[in-house]
Amino acid sequence: MKSVIRMTAGGPEVLQFVERPVPEPGPGEVRVRMRVSGVNPTDWRSRRRALPPGVIEQVPHQDGSGVIDAVGPQVDPARVGKRVWIWEAAWERPWGTAQQYTLVPDRHAVDLPDHASFELGAALGIPALTAHRTLTVHDGGPGRIAPGTLRGATVLVAGGAGAVGNAAIQLARWAGARVISTVSGPAKGALARAAGAHHVVDYRSQDATTEILAFAPEGVDIIVEVSPGTNSALDISVAARGAVVAYYGGGEDERLSIPVLSSLAANLRWQSVFVYTVPPAAKQQALTDVSAAVDECALRVGEEAGIPLHRFTLERTAEAHVALERGVVGKVLIDIP
Template sequence: MKSVIRTAAGGPEVLQLVERPVPEPGRGEVRVRVHVSGVNPTDWRSRRRPLPPGVTEQVPHQDGAGVIDAVGPGVEPTRVGERVWIWEAAWQRPWGTAQQYTLVPDRHAVALPDHAPFHLGAALGIPALTAHRALTVHDGGPGRIAPGTLRGATVLVAGGAGAVGNAAVQLARWAGAQVISTVSSPTKAALARAAGAHQVVDYRTQDAVTEIRALAPEGVDIVVEVAPGTNAALDVAVAAPGAVVAYYSGGEDERLTVPVLSSLPANLRWQGVFVYTVPAAAKQQAVTDVAAAVDAGALRVGEEAGLALHRFPLERTADAHAALERGVVGRVLIDVP
């Protein structure tokens, strides 16, 4: 089978296309014939770090979609032939989705409805699960996303044109929240609106605090934050009492300085979201809810859904990594032959 691997740390050039034997699933595993692989920022960041001790090669990418073609002991044989989307394929494992066949634990392959294309399935994974966690960590919240679970809440999504931002807008809207998104250009504003944001604020041309406070006089209840260091003052200024700022990203050298005296009266909570280490029960709830949203047609991809897709063939995986590192807006996908 064709497989992309790396044997060292470095730039996109360390990724190699090689031929490898088709693997056999072990106990509790399924083998997926991968149709589309999804690339995340954590994929290129981990590529720049040394391989774990004892690991000689790594197949990248956590997300993907395809068809189960074999199962290991302990897995229902009826799963063979099932269309699935994959999450966390390569987390603490050598098998990612940048290859024709991959192995994942049974529960990491989630049924994909017939109406959902493989490119949608490959675009879920890390962004959708991150967005779910950010929307469900507030005090007194339902801990799940479904129609009506966020009714009455106001959600601010920073960077609504990005992959996580897009998923957060769509999930929050599905759950009944009032959704505001901040963006940095008219093009990104159009994407955030296409995703379903009720209001969009361009922070480069508008006073973001004034605009958001006008839209949400009582403040916002949940902030899904992509740049906590840059936006801390803004988040404090627009937060409602008891609000949470759930941040999932930041530059390598970014520092978060919290204005203590401004945060205290509102009992403002700053919550980091690193999806790989989210508690198991919360992550399983996220998987369940995201699957339900897909089944209901509440999660979509493509320009019409506010998430541009950038597709590369497997042999150009290095180019896909380079594009994501440059900051291309949207979701980067690999079509696997």
């Protein structure tokens, strides 16, 4: 089978396009005939780091979609032939999704309904599960996302044109929240609106605090934050009492400095979100809720949904990594031959 591997840490040049034998699933595993591999910022960042202990070579990418074509012992044989989306394929494992067949634990292959495209399936995973976590960690919240669970809440999504931001907007809208998004220009603003944001603020041409508070005079309840170090002052200025700033990103050298008294008076919570180590019960709830959102067509992909698709062939995986590192706007996908 055709596969992309890396045997060391480094830039895109460490990715090799090779032929490997088709693997056989072990106990509790399924083998997926891949259709689309999704690329996330964590994929190129992890490429720069050493391989996991005991791993000689690793296939990159956590997310993807395809069809189960074989199962190992302890897995229901009826799963063969099921369309699925994959999450965390390569987390502390050698088998990512950038190859024609991959192995994942059974629960890491989630049923994908017939009406949902393989492109959508490959775009779920890390972005959707991260977005779910950011929307469910506030005090007194329902801990789940479903129609009506965020009714009455106001959500601010920083960077609404990004993959996580897009998923957060769509999930928050599905749950009944009022959604504001900040962006860095008109083109990204159009994408945030397409995703479903009620109000979009271009922080480069508008006073973000004024614009946000004009729309939400009592402040925002949940802030989905991609750059907490840069935006901490803005977040404090627009947060309602008891709000949460759920941050999932930041630059390599970004530091978060919080004025204690300002945050103290508002009872703000600063909550980090690293999807790979989210508590198991919360992860399972996210899988359940994201699957329900897909079933109800509440999650979409494509420019009309605010997230343009950038497609590469498997042998051009290194180019896909370069595009993502350079900040391409939208979702990067690898079509598997």
